[in-house]
Amino acid sequence: MMEHLLEVNNLEVKFKLRTGELTAIDNVGFTLDKGERLGIVGESGAGKSVTGFSIINLISKPGYISGGEIMFEGKDLTRVSEDVLRHIRGNRISMIFQDPMMTLNPVFTIGEQMAETILAHKNISRKDALEISVEKLRQVHIPSPETRLNQYPHEFSGGMRQRIVIAISLLLDPAIIIADEPTTALDVTIQAEIMELLLELCEKNDTGMILITHDLGVVSQVTEKIAVMYAGRIVEIGSTENIVANPLHPYTKGLIKALPGSRGTGEKLYQIPGSMPNLTEMPKGCAFHPRCELAEGECFSKVPELIQRGNFRRLAACHKF
Amino acid sequence: MFAFITRRIIQAVVVMLIISFIGFTIKHHVGDPVRELVGVSVKASEREALREKLGLNDPFFVQYKNFLKNAVRGDFGISYFFKKPAAQVILEKAPATLELVFASSILIIILSIPLGTYCAIKPKSILSRLIMGMSIVGVSIPVFLTAIMLIFLFSVNLHILPSYGRGETVAVFGGLWDTGFLTIDGLKHLILPVIALSSIMLPLFIRLIRAEMMEVMQTEYIKFAFAKGLSKKRIWFVHAFKNTLLPVITVGGVQLGIMIAYTILTETVFQWQGMGFMFLEAVERSDTSLLVAYLMFVGVLFVGVNTVVDIIYGLINPKVRISGTK
Ligand SMILES: Nc1ncnc2c1ncn2[C@@H]1O[C@H](COP(=O)(O)OP(=O)(O)O)[C@@H](O)[C@H]1O
Ligand SMILES: [Mg+2]
Numbered sequence: 001m002m003e004h005l006l007e008v009n010n011l012e013v014k015f016k017l018r019t020g021e022l023t024a025i026d027n028v029g030f031t032l033d034k035g036e037r038l039g040i041v042g043e044s045g046a047g048k049s050v051t052g053f054s055i056i057n058l059i060s061k062p063g064y065i066s067g068g069e070i071m072f073e074g075k076d077l078t079r080v081s082e083d084v085l086r087h088i089r090g091n092r093i094s095m096i097f098q099d100p101m102m103t104l105n106p107v108f109t110i111g112e113q114m115a116e117t118i119l120a121h122k123n124i125s126r127k128d129a130l131e132i133s134v135e136k137l138r139q140v141h142i143p144s145p146e147t148r149l150n151q152y153p154h155e156f157s158g159g160m161r162q163r164i165v166i167a168i169s170l171l172l173d174p175a176i177i178i179a180d181e182p183t184t185a186l187d188v189t190i191q192a193e194i195m196e197l198l199l200e201l202c203e204k205n206d207t208g209m210i211l212i213t214h215d216l217g218v219v220s221q222v223t224e225k226i227a228v229m230y231a232g233r234i235v236e237i238g239s240t241e242n243i244v245a246n247p248l249h250p251y252t253k254g255l256i257k258a259l260p261g262s263r264g265t266g267e268k269l270y271q272i273p274g275s276m277p278n279l280t281e282m283p284k285g286c287a288f289h290p291r292c293e294l295a296e297g298e299c300f301s302k303v304p305e306l307i308q309r310g311n312f313r314r315l316a317a318c319h320k321f
Numbered sequence: 322m323f324a325f326i327t328r329r330i331i332q333a334v335v336v337m338l339i340i341s342f343i344g345f346t347i348k349h350h351v352g353d354p355v356r357e358l359v360g361v362s363v364k365a366s367e368r369e370a371l372r373e374k375l376g377l378n379d380p381f382f383v384q385y386k387n388f389l390k391n392a393v394r395g396d397f398g399i400s401y402f403f404k405k406p407a408a409q410v411i412l413e414k415a416p417a418t419l420e421l422v423f424a425s426s427i428l429i430i431i432l433s434i435p436l437g438t439y440c441a442i443k444p445k446s447i448l449s450r451l452i453m454g455m456s457i458v459g460v461s462i463p464v465f466l467t468a469i470m471l472i473f474l475f476s477v478n479l480h481i482l483p484s485y486g487r488g489e490t491v492a493v494f495g496g497l498w499d500t501g502f503l504t505i506d507g508l509k510h511l512i513l514p515v516i517a518l519s520s521i522m523l524p525l526f527i528r529l530i531r532a533e534m535m536e537v538m539q540t541e542y543i544k545f546a547f548a549k550g551l552s553k554k555r556i557w558f559v560h561a562f563k564n565t566l567l568p569v570i571t572v573g574g575v576q577l578g579i580m581i582a583y584t585i586l587t588e589t590v591f592q593w594q595g596m597g598f599m600f601l602e603a604v605e606r607s608d609t610s611l612l613v614a615y616l617m618f619v620g621v622l623f624v625g626v627n628t629v630v631d632i633i634y635g636l637i638n639p640k641v642r643i644s645g646t647k
Contacts, residue, residue, distance in 0.1 A: 058547055090550035097548075102541035107563045107639060117549045152639040168549065 004031040005072070005175060005208055006055070012067035013047075013054050015279075022279045024050050024063065026232045027306070030225075032176065035206040037199075039219025039240070041255065042229035043276050048212045051229070052178045055210070056089045073175070091121040093176045094169035096198075099185040100161035104153040110137075110164055111149035117171050136167040140197060159190040166198055176208040184213070195222060216255045220244045228252045231277055231287035234306055238314020248309055248316040250292050286319065294320045325635050333628045340620035344613045345388045348398075349381065351609050392617060398610035402603070407614035410599070415618070416498045417487055417595030418584050424502075424511055425518040426577055429526050437530025438565075441538065442557055444531075453531075456524030464583050468517035468590040475513060483510050485592035514591045518583055522576055529572055534565040567638055574630030578623040 013025035025047050032038050040048045053059050055070055057077060070077040073092065077085065089095075097103045104113060114133035115126055122129075130149065137145035140163040153161060162182065169177050182198060183191040199222050202209045211223055219226055220240055227237040228251060236249040247253045254272035274291040277283055286304050289295040298304075298319045308314070309321040363371075372378055376387060391397070397407040440449040462470075476484035488510035490499040501507030537543060538561055546556045581597075588597035596615060603611040635641040 056548065058544065060544070086550050086552065088550070089548055095545070095548040097541055097545055099541065103545045105542040105546065105560055105564070107567075107637070108560075109639075116551060116555070120549065120551050120555070154640050165545075 005034050006032040007071040010068035011054060011070065013050055013059060013063055014066040016062040024232050024279060028234055030227050030237060032208050032210065035208055037202065037209040037211060037223040038225045038227060039223035040210060040212045040227050040229055041214065041216050041219055044214055045276055046229040047232040048229055049180050052180050052210060052212050055178060056093050057085055087121060090117055091172045092174055093178065094174045096165050096169050096177060096179040096182045098181040100158055100165050103165050104161060106153055109150050109152055114168055114171060117168055121172055132171060136170050139201065140167045158186055159194060162186060162194055170201060173205060174207060176210065177202065178210045180212045217259050231282065233317065236316040242314055248312060248321065249318050250294055251288050322635065325641055326632055329628050329631050333624045336624050337620060341389060341392060341617060344616045345385050348609055348613045349384065397614035397617065400611040401608045402606045407610040410611060411596060411614050411618050414594065414596045414599045416500065417593060418597055420501055421514055421518060421584060421593065421595060422580055424515045425580060428515055428519050429523045433523055433526035433530055437527045438534060440527065440531040441534035444535065452527065456527050459520050459524035464517055464521060464586045465590050467520040468587060471513045471517055482513055486510060487594060514587050514593055518580065518587045521583065522580055525576065530565060530569055533568050534561055537561045537564045567634060570630055570634050574627045577626055581619050581622065
């Protein structure tokens with residue numbers, strides 16, 4: 001079997017709280033090949049961001065990886081030293097954050113924040129680093145990048161800032177970009193534009209991408225694979241095509257039904273009834289059962305395994321197949 | 322930036338006008354310039370003639386205008402006790418106080434930055450807990466008590482440091498300034514008063530820097546800096562530090578001014594012949610001209626320091642520097 005670029009197995013993340021330990025991510029696994037794009041979808045609080053950040057071992061305290069492995073370029077990132085990790089962050093695996101208004105440091109110029117990233121990983125001159133920065137700014141369509149380099153974040157609009165963040169994520173030609181809700185904080189009118197830019201650049205450079213979003217509509221247009229997360233677990237994973245056309249898990253079905261345009265115009269948007277359980281009060285059995293129409297028997301007592309169901313070429317965690 | 326500086330200076334002038342008005346009101350109601358000039362043994366009719374001649378029977382605002390005019394020229398009247406222009410007395414006493422404040426500020430800056438930063442970066446370490454614990458003790462002991470304990474320990478018991486006065490001073494700047502910085506004896510005399518004066522502000526600054534830095538460390542841009550693969554050193558000492566500095570500078574300017582108030586206590590305990598010591602004496606003697614001159618001088622100092630600090634803030638913060646807004 002060919003080795004994957006990234007392989008996450010049985011990932012478990014816990015938060016150490018005063019009241020005890022909370023398991024935020026439980027038994028999460030997926031793979032990513034070179035140039036492949038994976039979407040992680042689910043409602044807010046499902047554990048998407050925590051999963052994304054755990055790949056480069058950057059979970060906010062008091063969270064920590066308590067189990068599993070993250071294989072990348074022959075190394076298990078849960079076990080390597082801080083120094084090895086530092087050289088992977090921003091270099092081999094880079095990230096794009098949700099809110100571009102908060103991502104850039106307000107007191108340094110764009111040029112400074114770009115050049116320092118290159119200099120943290122490459123032994124080249126400052127001048128060369130700035131030249132690369134200009135080139136990347138050009139790629140994300142920032143006009144007159146040479147002068148823009150000397151400006152501060154507050155002199156740019158939200159959309160422009162996210163372009164800059166994308167440029168920073170591309171500076172060292174990474175193997176993977178993890179984009180955590182890269183367009184959610186932006187004005188609706190430019191969301192598609194930014195998403196397109198990101199897709200175009202990843203395709204051009206054959207960069208792998210993990211796109212984290214609550215919007216199934218967006219991932220279905222951008223990624224080749226989808227992992228649906230619910231309450232810290234993957235409940236369904238497979239090719240985008242298969243999942244969108246023929247969802248297996250009732251939660252995935254609900255997400256698709258909730259997409260605008262899936263019903264006739266004028267009709268009220270569908271919403272999955274209820275809300276996702278808090279980590280502190282996880283229901284017994286399948287975490288989705290309180291919101292599920294099909295729930296019965298085992299659903300109330302046993303956590304369903306994520307396995308292949310029937311003849312479908314994908315995995316789902318549901319007893320009802 | 323130019324607009325920003327201009328605005329700050331106009332604000333400073335307005336504040337000074339308010340202070341001068343308070344100063345004048347005190348002088349107008351409490352002071353008796355006739356007594357300052359001729360003493361108490363002069364006949365009532367002669368006093369009245371003198372009052373008329375001095376313009377003391379003029380309307381309030383005419384007198385205030387004259388007061389302002391004189392104040393701008395540095396004329397605050399004659400000190401009743403020293404029999405010299407009040408401004409001159411202040412200028413003679415100022416170096417002692419300013420050196421005390423300056424030395425304390427330096428001590429506070431060079432200690433609070435590394436200690437506060439360390440406590441923010443390693444909040445759980447034993448050393449951090451120790452520093453934070455001691456800072457609480459430091460803040461809660463009054464300055465005069467700290468001063469007395471220092472004297473008791475280092476002067477009375479151990480006999481290693483002097484307990485009062487400025488020691489040997491040297492006249493510099495053509496005799497305008499007496500400094501204690503240039504002699505060993507002068508420096509030795511500085512040690513205890515400086516520690517006493519810093520004893521409140523240093524812990525406050527350590528706690529302030531720690532709190533600000535910990536808040537900055539929680540921000541998205543610091544997380545992004547980690548995601549870019551920057552070294553911890555760069556993130557702590559470049560990214561987080563510069564953002565920590567902004568709020569610390571603002572608060573710091575105010576605190577530095579407040580330290581002038583603490584000099585009154587410190588100078589009194591250590592018999593330090595500065596403005597603070599002089600101030601208490603002037604209060605006892607109802608030396609109004611001197612009190613008003615002191616008020617005005619400290620006011621200028623306070624407003625001046627804050628204006629300079631704000632301008633430095635503007636220079637560091639690109640938002641102010643470029644758009645002139647805050
Ligand atoms: N700093 C934290 N402390 C405690 N719990 C956290 C923290 N960050 C995240 N969590 C927990 O992890 C869960 C998943 O969070 P997250 O991955 O941010 O969700 P999302 O899918 O919206 O990105 C949250 O519901 C929360 O309970
Ligand atoms: Mg999230």
